[in-house]
Structures are given as structure tokens and as C-alpha cells.
Amino acid sequence: MIRKEMIAMLLAGGQGSRLGILTSDMAKPAVSYGGKYRIIDFPLSNCINSGIDTVGVLTQYQPLRLNTHIGIGIPWDLDRNIGGVSILPPYEKSDNAEWYTGTANAIYQNLKYMEYYNPEYVLILGGDHIYKMDYEILLEFHKSNKADITIATYPVSWEEASRFGLVITDESKKVLEFEEKPAKPRSNLASMGIYIFSWKVLKEALIKLSDQPGCDFGKHVIPYCHENGANIYAFEYNGYWKDVGTLTSYWESNMELIDLVPDFNLYEEFWKIYTKSDVIPPQYIAGSATVSRSIIGEGTEVYGEVYNSVIGSGVTIEEGCVVADSIIMKGTSIGHGSKLYKTIIAENCVIGNDCELGVGEQKENKQHPNIYCNGLVTLGEGTVIPDGVKVGKNTVISGVTTPSDYEGGNWLDSGESLIRADERLA
Amino acid sequence: MRAIGIVLAGGNNNRMRELSSKRAIAAMPIAGSYRAIDFALSSLSNSHIGKVAVLTQYNSRSLNEHLSSSKWWDFGRKQGGLFVFTPTITPDNSFWYRGTADSIYQNLNFLKTSHEPYVVICSGDGIYKLDFNKVLEYHVAKKADITVVCSRATPGTDISRYGVIETDEDMRITTFDEKPFFCKEAEPLISTGIYVIRRRQLIEMIEKAQEEERYEFVRDIIIRYKELKKIYVYEHTEYWRNIASVEDYYQTNMDFLKRDVRDYFFRQYPDVYSKIDDLPPAKYNAGATVKNSLISSGSIINGNVENSVIFKQVYVGNNCTIKNSIILNDVHIGDNTYLENCIVESRDTIRPNVSYIGEEGRIKVVVEKNERYLI
Numbered sequence: 001m002i003r004k005e006m007i008a009m010l011l012a013g014g015q016g017s018r019l020g021i022l023t024s025d026m027a028k029p030a031v032s033y034g035g036k037y038r039i040i041d042f043p044l045s046n047c048i049n050s051g052i053d054t055v056g057v058l059t060q061y062q063p064l065r066l067n068t069h070i071g072i073g074i075p076w077d078l079d080r081n082i083g084g085v086s087i088l089p090p091y092e093k094s095d096n097a098e099w100y101t102g103t104a105n106a107i108y109q110n111l112k113y114m115e116y117y118n119p120e121y122v123l124i125l126g127g128d129h130i131y132k133m134d135y136e137i138l139l140e141f142h143k144s145n146k147a148d149i150t151i152a153t154y155p156v157s158w159e160e161a162s163r164f165g166l167v168i169t170d171e172s173k174k175v176l177e178f179e180e181k182p183a184k185p186r187s188n189l190a191s192m193g194i195y196i197f198s199w200k201v202l203k204e205a206l207i208k209l210s211d212q213p214g215c216d217f218g219k220h221v222i223p224y225c226h227e228n229g230a231n232i233y234a235f236e237y238n239g240y241w242k243d244v245g246t247l248t249s250y251w252e253s254n255m256e257l258i259d260l261v262p263d264f265n266l267y268e269e270f271w272k273i274y275t276k277s278d279v280i281p282p283q284y285i286a287g288s289a290t291v292s293r294s295i296i297g298e299g300t301e302v303y304g305e306v307y308n309s310v311i312g313s314g315v316t317i318e319e320g321c322v323v324a325d326s327i328i329m330k331g332t333s334i335g336h337g338s339k340l341y342k343t344i345i346a347e348n349c350v351i352g353n354d355c356e357l358g359v360g361e362q363k364e365n366k367q368h369p370n371i372y373c374n375g376l377v378t379l380g381e382g383t384v385i386p387d388g389v390k391v392g393k394n395t396v397i398s399g400v401t402t403p404s405d406y407e408g409g410n411w412l413d414s415g416e417s418l419i420r421a422d423e424r425l426a
Numbered sequence: 427m428r429a430i431g432i433v434l435a436g437g438n439n440n441r442m443r444e445l446s447s448k449r450a451i452a453a454m455p456i457a458g459s460y461r462a463i464d465f466a467l468s469s470l471s472n473s474h475i476g477k478v479a480v481l482t483q484y485n486s487r488s489l490n491e492h493l494s495s496s497k498w499w500d501f502g503r504k505q506g507g508l509f510v511f512t513p514t515i516t517p518d519n520s521f522w523y524r525g526t527a528d529s530i531y532q533n534l535n536f537l538k539t540s541h542e543p544y545v546v547i548c549s550g551d552g553i554y555k556l557d558f559n560k561v562l563e564y565h566v567a568k569k570a571d572i573t574v575v576c577s578r579a580t581p582g583t584d585i586s587r588y589g590v591i592e593t594d595e596d597m598r599i600t601t602f603d604e605k606p607f608f609c610k611e612a613e614p615l616i617s618t619g620i621y622v623i624r625r626r627q628l629i630e631m632i633e634k635a636q637e638e639e640r641y642e643f644v645r646d647i648i649i650r651y652k653e654l655k656k657i658y659v660y661e662h663t664e665y666w667r668n669i670a671s672v673e674d675y676y677q678t679n680m681d682f683l684k685r686d687v688r689d690y691f692f693r694q695y696p697d698v699y700s701k702i703d704d705l706p707p708a709k710y711n712a713g714a715t716v717k718n719s720l721i722s723s724g725s726i727i728n729g730n731v732e733n734s735v736i737f738k739q740v741y742v743g744n745n746c747t748i749k750n751s752i753i754l755n756d757v758h759i760g761d762n763t764y765l766e767n768c769i770v771e772s773r774d775t776i777r778p779n780v781s782y783i784g785e786e787g788r789i790k791v792v793v794e795k796n797e798r799y800l801i
Contacts, residue, residue: 035707036723074497075702258709266706267726274704281692282458282722282735283708284683291716297707298459298723299692301685313707 002082004117006139006196008052009110010043011103012127013060018246020371021380021398021419022346026065028245029127032329032347034257034266035297035310038069039244040127041275044076044085049271050135052123054083056113058106060090060099075276088113102214104221108206114199122202124195124217130253130264131241132271138196141235148201148230149222151175152194154241164190165218167234175232178223189234191218192241201230240264248374251344254310254327258293279313279330288319297330304334312347335387342393343377352387360392363415372396372417380419392416427506429562430542430625431470431478434526434643435463435550438484441587441671444771444791450482451670452550453489455737455754455772457682457691458722461492462669463550464700467499467508472696473558475546476506479536481529482550483513483522498701509536525641531632537625545628547643549619553678554666555691555698556620561660565622571655572627572648574599575620577666578613585609587671589617589644591659599657602649615659617644618666665690676769676789679735679752683718705738713744729759743778750786758798768792 016028023031029040040057047055055078059066066087072078073085088110090099100106107114107124114122121142123135133152142150153167168177168187179186195217205221212220226232240263244250256262266273281299285291290305297313304321312330317323320337331348334340338351341358351357358377365372372378372394379385380398389406391397392414399420403409412418435452442451452463463480470478478501482489489510496508511533513522523529530537530547537545544565546558556575565573576591590609592601602617603609621643623631631647640646648657665687669675681687691698705724710716714727721727724739729746736742737754743761751768753759759770760778767784768791770776775796784790 075704260711267709267724272704273706277702277704280459280698280700280702281688282720282737284688284720285716285718285731287718289716291710292714293710293712295707295709296721301688311707 002117004054004083004119006052006121006123006135007054007056007083007114007117007119008043008047008123008125008135009107009114010040010047010055010057010125010127011106012040012057012066013063013100013106014128015061016128016245018371019244019250020247020368021378021396022247022250022344023062024398024421025062025381027059027061027063027127030062030065030069031244031250032312033130033244033250034254035295035312036277036330037273037275039130040066040069041076041273042130042132043125043127044070044073044078045271045273046131046133046135047123047125048076048078048274050133052135053078053080054117054119055085056088056110057085057127058088058100058110060106063087063089069276071276076274083117086113102216102220104206104209104217105212105215107202108210108215111203111206114203119199122197122199124193124197126193128243128245129192129241130244131237132239132264132273133194133237133241134271135196138194138235141233142196142198145173145233146231147196147233148198149225149232150196151222151232151234152192152237153189153234154192154237155188156190158185158188161185161188161190166190169234173234173236175226175234178226180218189236192237193218195222201225247344247371247376247378251327251342251374251376255308255325257295257310258308277313286319289317318353340377342375343379345379346381346383348381349379349383349385351385352389354388355385356390357385358393359390360414362393363413365394365396365415365417367417368396369394427474427476427542429473429475429544429546429558429622430506430537430540431475431558432530432536432545432547433463433466433470433478433480433550434529434547434619435480435482435486435489436484436523436526436529437549437551437670439670442675443672444793445672445675445769446485448485449488450484450486450550452480452482453486453492454551454669454675456553456669457679458720458735458737460698460700462553463489463492464499464698465553465555466548466550467501468696468698469554469556469558470546470548471499471501471699473546473556475558476501476503477509477540477542478506479509479511479533480550481511481523481533483529486510486512492701495701499699511536525646526643527632527635527646528641530628530643531636531641534629534632537629537632540625543625545623545625547619547621547623549668551670552618552620552666552668554618554662555664555696556662558622561620561622564660565658568597568658569656570658571623571651572657573622573660574648574657575618575622575662576615576659577618577662579616581612583616584671584674585614585616587668587674589648591615591617593659597659597661599648599652599659602644602652604644604649615661618662618668620662621648622660672769672789672791673787676752680733680750682720682735683733703738714742729761729763737772765792770794 012029078085279299286303300315303319316333326343335353338355375393384400496502501508722738749766754772764781
């Protein structure tokens with residue numbers, strides 16, 4: 001009989017709407033990060049580096065990019081005879097068909113998957129954070145406390161603490177109480193959304209709560225277990241942990257990689273991050289180029305100037321360009337003499353010659369001031385910008401645009417949104 | 427699947443100087459992110475030749491390491507696969523490979539147990555992309571016994587390293603001069619070491635050669651049979667270079683600084699595949715100046731790099747200058763170092779404040795092993 005000590009369930013079905021246009025076509029875990037990775041590479045690499053070789057990836061929102069990225073799990077060594085990675089989308093049952101309505105509901109709908117591997121422990125993970133974590137240490141903590149549930153927590157600053165779901169523990173780290181975004185926090189340990197459940201406890205709770213609409217771990221499962229006297233412990237994690245849920249935090253986190261010795265170091269031999277990379281050639285920096293404080297992916301050709309930027313693979317930056325404080329994902333080409341400031345460009349975009357992005361005065365975005373802010377210009381996947389266009393700050397552009405889409409044929413004011421969802425470059 | 431492939435990767439010669447003391451030429455790193463044999467293997471794979479044997483005997487450790495999985499070139503299939511054959515002792519043979527024909531003879535069972543009608547033989551030290559199906563079609567159309575793929579030598583090529591070929595108007599070979607000292611033509615046809623031959627024909631010829639104690643494929647089969655058999659030339663008109671001397675190796679790497687060469691290999695279909703190393707993107711810190719250079723993943727650049735090819739996982743210290751040089755994989759270069767016209771051997775650690783200067787046409791091969799300080 002198959003028996004795995006611990007399997008992981010990775011929740012990758014969410015849209016991540018605060019990433020705006022970046023997640024219009026793909027789930028948040030599939031968004032590119034750090035020049036060659038996608039966000040989901042971090043939890044997947046953590047799994048295999050921690051010795052977990054059975055991972056169920058729960059998908060729902062726009063899963064195509066995730067499916068093609070994960071495949072049968074070869075890049076993470078998760079192609080196994082027994083176990084390995086399985087993609088678990090919602091499916092039709094004989095008596096009903098429902099979407100995943102909440103995090104715990106998604107896990108409940110895959111009870112059979114977990115039963116098949118007959119685990120002792122189940123690790124619940126999210127697919128939207130950048131971190132390196134040894135889940136084995138978490139498991140040892142779980143075992144040594146004889147816990148039913150272990151919640152990974154992260155100490156946040158006291159000023160910020162009121163924005164998080166907090167846990168209050170005794171000296172032995174046993175959880176006494178939960179507080180959701182309290183006005184006056186009594187603890188600064190924030191839940192990371194990473195849990196280890198003893199399988200029996202999880203199974204029982206999920207079956208009991210199966211009729212709960214939108215069943216969620218934080219809102220329903222953990223409070224239910226707490227009320228019923230389960231042993232819940234909080235593990236304190238002190239490494240690098242970055243939420244990349246908003247455009248601003250996504251941009252900041254990418255920029256931190258550029259630091260001389262960043263807090264989150266991708267260059268360490270130990271604890272490698274794996275990804276599916278289909279581009280192999282080296283990058284070329286031309287005689288006309290200047291590159292400083294940047295990281296650049298495979299096969300990219302730079303003829304212009306690049307400062308403080310994270311550039312993906314297969315990008316072309318032509319002569320006379322200036323790219324500063326920007327993130328450019330793979331396959332984009334930027335025409336002669338274009339200038340980009342604080343711009344996030346998704347995959348496979350084409351920027352014409354002599355464009356200027358991220359110029360002009362600060363104005364709030366009219367439609368989504370909370371998403372497109374901090375002066376960022378964001379371009380969706382497959383966007384085309386014609387020659388000579390100037391674009392203001394806090395803007396978003398998507399689709400194949402033509403001069404007639406712009407004011408006077410060449411100007412998009414700060415705070416405007418230009419979405420041509422119907423037409424997009426393949 | 428009309429053909430199987432054989433890659434001759436055994437070789438070594440003193441023209442590679444220190445560079446081949448630790449690896450076969452087929453395992454030489456090329457163009458920042460590849461190894462020489464990737465070009466032959468990728469061409470075979472892209473031509474849908476799914477069953478390939480690599481014959482090797484000289485210092486094959488780094489080659490074996492590179493070929494540790496066949497999945498990079500998409501060979502790991504139920505039908506076919508990638509086979510690495512080194513010499514083995516059997517009750518009736520305890521020799522090393524005594525020549526290219528002998529290496530095929532010692533693995534004749536590979537040919538005998540296959541069912542594909544044709545064999546493509548290529549060497550592991552050529553840098554090219556070639557659709558072998560086109561060569562096969564040509565071979566069939568010409569009703570040839572053997573087809574030799576040739577390339578025009580560029581002016582200045584050291585022809586004493588190549589087989590120089592003359593043909594009649596129908597492209598049938600009339601003369602084949604192996605490594606001549608002199609050639610009257612400025613741009614002669616030279617053999618690329620790529621051959622197409624019918625499998626049964628090859629078995630017959632190899633067995634015959636063995637009976638006569640002849641072991642060299644070129645000398646004892648191509649040249650010996652050129653009157654008796656119909657041996658034709660297929661001219662490959664696109665990029666082809668052999669890297670089996672330090673100067674050619676250096677020049678071939680430098681060719682990749684040209685946009686048209688990069689476009690041809692890196693951006694035009696089909697791709698060249700290689701082993702994936704899971705390295706992070708290259709990083710440029712403040713103070714880095716890079717001009718006209720190739721930089722590979724996993725590298726960290728702090729100093730000046732000009733007209734150079736930097737391979738994977740290279741650390742270039744502060745205030746260094748690297749000019750017209752090739753830095754192979756996993757090299758650590760200390761601060762204030764000056765390198766010009768050099769090839770730095772892989773896994774070197776270069777101390778700070780040193781300088782190595784080679785000359786144009788006489789490139790310096792730097793081998794310097796030191797304790798590496800972890801930073």
C-alpha cells in the first residue's frame with residue numbers, strides 16, 4: 001500500500017486581482033518573477049528541496065499557463081513513478097458540479113487524491129509568495145509538539161500588524177487565540193497561509209464542514225478545530241518572505257533582487273530554485289549598451305541603456321533606449337530610442353521606436369486607484385504600442401493599440417487606462 | 427525514422443593545448459551556454475533521428491556528465507534513445523578504439539540490431555545546424571553509396587587540419603586529400619566529417635576493413651573506396667566551423683559576437699538544445715561596464731568586460747578588465763585583474779591584482795587553481 005509521510009496541496013486557483021492586467025490571462029502563481037521564474041516556482045522548489053515529492057496543484061482561474069509551465073513536473077524533479085506533481089482542477093461529479101468555492105472547499109473536493117497517498121500529514125501551501133523555506137523543519141516542529149495543526153507565522157512590524165490575521169500564543173508557541181486585522185494588535189505573528197495538518201484532523205474537519213459555503217481555512221476550518229480542542233501551534237519563520245500580491249509589492253520585490261547582496265539571494269548553491277526554462281543562449285550586451293545594477297535573463301540582446309531593472313529572457317532592447325527601474329518579462333522587444341521609467345511589461349509586448357513611458361505629472365488612476373499606483377506604468381501581455389507614443393504615470397495599457405487610441409495620436413495622460421481586450425498579439 | 431545516428435566524440439589532439447587535458451573536444455564549452463556536441467545532437471534530434479550512439483574514449487568524464495540525461499535533446503524515448511559507448515573488454519577484443527572505423531566495428535551490434543535503412547555519422551566537434559533529412563534525400567536522389575557533407579573553406583583556413591575534396595561536375599568525389607600541406611585552390615571544399623551511408627553497406631565495409639586490419643574511416647573507407655563506390659558531396663552553405671584547435675576554438679566563440687551568427691543559431695528555427703543548469707539570471711552590479719560581450723546565466727559582473735564571451739557562473743570582481751577573452755564555466759576572478767586575449771579554463775580561481783596577456787593569433791590559455799574564498 002502506498003504511504004507518504006507528508007504530501008503538499010498547493011492552492012493555485014486564485015486570480016490575484018490586485019496584480020491588475022498581469023493576471024487578466026493567467027492565475028497569479030503563473031506570473032513571471034525575477035527575470036526567469038514564475039511565482040509558483042518558489043513553493044514547488046521548496047517542496048522538492050524539503051523532500052516532499054507528492055504535490056497536488058489546485059487550479060481554477062485561467063490555468064493554461066500554469067498547466068504548460070508545470071507539465072509533468074520535470075524541472076522540479078517532480079516526475080515520479082509514485083507521487084510527483086498532479087494538477088487538480090474542479091471537476092463534475094455524478095450528483096453535482098461545483099467550482100472550488102473556498103480554499104478548504106478546494107481541498108475537500110480532492111479528498112480522494114489525498115486518501116490515495118495515505119499520508120500522515122498534509123501541508124497546505126499558497127502560490128503567491130516569494131520565499132525559501134524548509135518544510136521539513138516545520139514538520140519536525142509539528143511532530144515534537146504533538147500538534148494537530150501547525151501554522152507557519154511571520155513576525156511583522158507592530159505598526160503593520162493590524163493589516164494581518166494574527167495568532168496569539170503562550171510561551172510554548174501553543175495558539176490561544178486568533179485575531180483578524182485587529183485595531184489594537186496583541187501579537188505581531190502573522191499567519192503565512194502555510195499549514196501542516198495531521199491527516200485525520202484535516203479529514204474529519206473537512207467532512208464536518210462540507211456544507212459550509214465558501215469553506216476557507218482561516219475563516220472556518222482552523223476556528224472549527226480550535227473550538228473542538230485541537231492542538232494548534234505557531235511556527236515562527238524568520239527568513240525572507242515577500243507577498244507579491246499587489247503591483248507595488250511585486251515591483252519592490254523584484255527591485256530588491258538587484259541589491260548587491262540581496263536579502264533573498266538566488267545565487268546560493270544551496271536551495272536552488274528550479275523553473276522550466278526554454279531559452280538557453282547567453283545574453284548579448286552590445287558595444288553601444290550600458291548595463292548597471294540589473295539582472296538579465298537568457299538570450300536577451302541589449303543595445304541601449306538599462307539601469308536598476310529586471311529583464312527577462314529573449315528580450316530585445318534596441319540602441320538609444322533607456323530602461324530604468326522597470327520590469328520587462330520575456331519575449332518583449334523595445335524599439336530604437338524609447339525611454340521607459342518605472343514600467344512593468346508583461347510577456348511578448350512590442351514597443352515602437354521613440355516612445356516614452358512613465359513621464360508627466362502624478363495623477364491617480366481613474367478606474368483603479370488602488371491597483372495602478374506609485375507612478376507605475378503597467379502593460380498587459382501581448383501589448384503593442386506604436387511609434388512615438390508618450391504615456392503618463394499610474395496608467396495601464398493592454399492589447400494592440402494604434403495611434404487613434406491616443407490623444408492627438410501620441411499621448412496617454414497619467415491616470416488613464418487603455419484596454420483593448422479584443423485584440424492582442426499572439 | 428529512416429536513419430540512426432553515430433557521433434564520433436573520441437578525439438583529442440595537441441592543437442587544443444591545455445584545454446583538452448581534462449575533457450574530450452566534443453565536451454568543449456561553446457558560445458557561453460553550450461557544449462560542442464550539442465550542435466550535432468540537436469541537429470540529429472531536429473531531423474527526427476531518434477536513435478543515436480556517441481562513441482567516446484578520451485577523457486570522457488565531462489562528456490558523460492553532460493550526457494547524463496538524454497532528455498535535453500529529446501532522445502529519452504521508448505523507440506530509440508541516446509547511447510554512450512566507451513571501449514569495453516570482451517572475450518575476443520581488449521583493444522581501445524584503434525581508429526574511427528574500429529570504434530564503429532566494436533559497436534557493430536548497434537548497427538546490426540537496428541532496422542533503419544540509413545546511418546548518419548557525424549563528429550562531435552563541429553558547430554553547425556543541419557537538416558539531415560535534406561542530406562538523406564540528396565543521398566537517395568544521387569543513388570550514392572556514401573554522401574560526404576562538405577563546406578567551403580574560408581580564406582586563411584589552415585587546410586592541413588581538414589580533408590580537402592575535389593569533385594566532378596556531378597559532385598562525385600574525384601580526389602580526397604586528407605590533411606594536405608598544400609592546396610592550389612583558395613577556397614576548397616573541405617569535409618565536415620558528416621557522412622550518410624546505407625546501414626548494410628556500412629556494416630559490410632567496416633567488417634571488410636577489420637579483416638584487413640584497417641581502422642580509419644576516412645583513410646580506409648572513404649579514400650580507399652572512392653573509385654569503386656559512388657561517393658558524393660553535399661555542400662553545406664551555411665555556418666560550419668570545427669573547433670579542434672585553440673585558435674579555431676577562440677575564433678568560433680568570437681563569431682557569436684556577430685548579430686547574424688546569433689540570429690542564425692539562437693533566434694531562427696530550429697533551436698540548439700543543451701543541458702539545463704537551473705542557474706539564476708546574470709547580474710550586473712554598480713560599476714560594471716560591459717561592451718560587445720556574451721554573458722551567461724549565473725554570472726555576476728562587477729568590472730569591465732569588452733569583446734569577450736563569459737560562460738556560466740562566472741564571478742568578475744571589482745575593477746577587473748577582461749578584453750578579447752573567453753572565460754569558461756564557474757570561474758572566480760578577483761578584484762583588479764587584467765586579462766587580454768586569454769582563454770581561462772573552467773573552475774579556475776584567479777587571484778586579485780594579476781594580469782595575463784596573450785597575443786592576437788597566439789591566445790594564452792590560463793589555468794590557475796587557487797583556494798576560493800566564499801563570498
